[in-house]
Amino acid sequence: MRDTVQIHVTADLPIRVRALAYANRAEIRFGKAFPVVLLVDSDAIAVLSKELEEVRAALNSTTRVDDQAPEVTD
Numbered sequence: 001m002r003d004t005v006q007i008h009v010t011a012d013l014p015i016r017v018r019a020l021a022y023a024n025r026a027e028i029r030f031g032k033a034f035p036v037v038l039l040v041d042s043d044a045i046a047v048l049s050k051e052l053e054e055v056r057a058a059l060n061s062t063t064r065v066d067d068q069a070p071e072v073t074d
Helices: 042-067
Strands: 015-020 025-030 036-041
Touching: 025 042, 036 042
Parallel strands: none
Antiparallel strands: 015 025, 025 036
8 A cells, every 4th residue: 555645736736725714824725526625834935835846946957958950960
C-alpha cells in the first residue's frame, strides 16, 4: 500500500481555496464531486508558495530550451 496520495492537476481541474480563520489555515480543494483537500497551516503558505514558484521557474527554463529550434549546421 502506498503512503502518499497523488492527483494530476491540470488547467481545467476546478481548484477552490478558502481561509479557515478559526483554524489558522487554508483549505485548497481540487475537483468537484470527490474533491481532494489540502490543508495548509498559515505558517506553511509562504513555504508552499516559494516552492511552487521555484518549480515554475525550473519548468519555464526547461520549456524555453525545448521550444527553441535546433541549430542547423552544414
